[in-house]
Amino acid sequence: MTATIAASTADSRPAGAGATRQRRVDARNGRAGALFAAPFLALFLLLFLAPLGYAAYLSLFQTKLVGGTSFVGLDNYVRAVQDPLLIRGVVRVATFFVIQVPVMLLLALLFALALDSGLVRLARVVRLGIFVPYAVPGVVASLMWGYLYGPDYGPFAQMSKALELPVPPFLSEGWMLGSLANVVTWEFAGYNMIILYAALRAIPGDLYEAAAVDGAGAWRIAWSIKLPALRPALLLALMFSVIGSFQLFNEPNLLQRIAPDVIDSAYTANLYAYSLAFTGQQTNYAAAVSFLLGLVIVIVSYAVLLTANRRRSS
């Protein structure tokens, strides 16, 4: 920024003097910039890169209850890529991602467009209502859903019984992933809606005026102006969802309490890493598993981003 402004003004001045001052200004700006960034960098280094580096270091060792710690190189990684429990967990969260995320983002998009259209009464209340689940702590949400899903005393079970219908087995093996997807959608649709809604509000009003002058109706405006403008925000929401889905932990961890026969300690990849570290005391292997999971997320995120960008350029 500074450079472009300076370059345009420099044209009208003697070249030599301008360049010297420019260098001085640049140096001062550089120092100031570094100073401003320093707190962030220090914390980033201390709280993020250092633990990450330490975890990477740990993943190269093996600690046994008997025999202590020894360096094993990449053995933990070799074991992890062949670990059926890890693979099962990754496949499960991938399935979850493919099914849950499109539904959630579509809902978020519909809510955002509806609110932005100005046709919804009590828009503020509705907006808040949709967003509130995100503000409910995950623990509370899972407990609440645990009750709602309850096969004996849950409201759905009671209703089914009253109507003499079979009780929907929300917490059974076959239904569990869907039940989890429902909880996550409920929690995060509002959050994504806010991202999309904010992006919609940022669209300049003159675009709408121009479209109206050209005779575009509400649907046409939504399709040709709002949706294209939402692309970056949607991509962002998608990216968060990739990470969120593959790191799925809270919800299964809490529902495990009421359905221990369905959600085992390796139900999702992240739950598996947690169990390894805190149940099995296999910290080193857990670190390796976490890094591999991280790698999977990077690859999937990159693939999503690449696909989206290619489509934009074509």
Add this chain to the structure above:
Amino acid sequence: MPEIAPNHPLLSRRGFLAAAGAVGLTAALAACGADSGTTSTATGPVSQADIDKAMTTPTELTFWTWVPDIVQEVALFQKKYPAIKVNVVDAGRGTPEYTKLRTALQAGTGAPDVVQIEYQYIPTFTITDSLLDLRPYGASELKDKFVDWTWGQVSGANGEIWAIPQDTGPMGMLYRQDIFDQYGIQPPKTWDEFADAARKLHAANPEIYLTNLAGNQAGVWHGLLWQDGANPFVTSGKSDIAISVNDESSKKLARYWGGLAQEGVIGTEADFTDSWYASLNNGKYATWITAAWGPVFLAGSAKSTAGKWRAAPLPQWDASKPASANWGGSTSAVIKSTANPIAAAQFAQFLNSDPESAKLFATEQFFFPATKALLTDPSYVGDAPEFFGGQQVNQVFADIGTTVNTAFTWPPFLDQVVTDWTETVGKSLTARTDAVAALDEWQSRITTFATNQGFTVR
């Protein structure tokens, strides 16, 4: 799902990298545990002079415990030893505390001096050499004050005393007298009678089960094994372990309970959940296989059923040789890295063996006592709560306590054993599949884990 607020709506490749960095959080979490380090302390007996000196030197102790209002008992100690200041810290109940303790032990700093620890977790912390042997500090003299089996639980293979018992949970059966009367069922004395009663009751009323064996409650399963005289985990030396969770005794249990589950005459829902509490209140289960802390617990969480419950010993395999087991209860242990081993050891001993302090645990926290004195104290065992129709339930459980087998020992990696149980045997109960086959898988999983951890498995 991420809890990161987006600060700009545009996502560039750089933004992507930042987002991708977030995945490292899991890895960072895994870094919470690392190398361990312990310091050594006294080996020979500590002289009375040393003890007197230590107890009059101003000292601060940190005590991790989840026991509510324990400051009352701590105050008794501080009254006797004004120089010692005890900082009571609630580091979570059970597992959360152990997780923090492990982290502190591995970090080499921040561990408490004295810690609340359940009986079954003692070997998990002695295998890492984290607990202080209390023999040099006079703990051996306390042996006769405590119920026999509790001393067995806190003793190591070579006679070490790893902790001082605080409260206990000898196992018994609570049952609904009204339901038994209504369906003409006698309180079962043997497991055979229990099985017959289970079938009879469920046939008479398909809404009711004789009991619930929770598929997430490894504690009860271990208790039932214990009652049968099994000792499935025997550690010898530092690295040898014998694992036999699929021997004849276990198979008998699996056939019995797996059979009842497959017949559909018992419940198998997870315990201590909302639904389970509701079931206890609604009379869905006519008995609860529980422990001595059960009566007080039940009076608090199934208020609507007051007056309808009674207590009895566990049904027996051999009625001529009554046996029981323990489920729950905890101890005070001293962490080996403590800078003040004498004061810490004295505190652990005083807290649980001083008559006044021990009595407070029984009357304030409603703990089921570990000391013989209280279990023969008429004012304690003579209590006749209305909730149990005036039955002297403490006496029932005090009697059961004398039948608890003394030899049962816990594995040095209990968390793993429990998780594996839930995913094999527990799951087979809930899914009503072959529990005997599940035992073999349990055995194989624990064996694999133990081998990977460097144990020689026999």
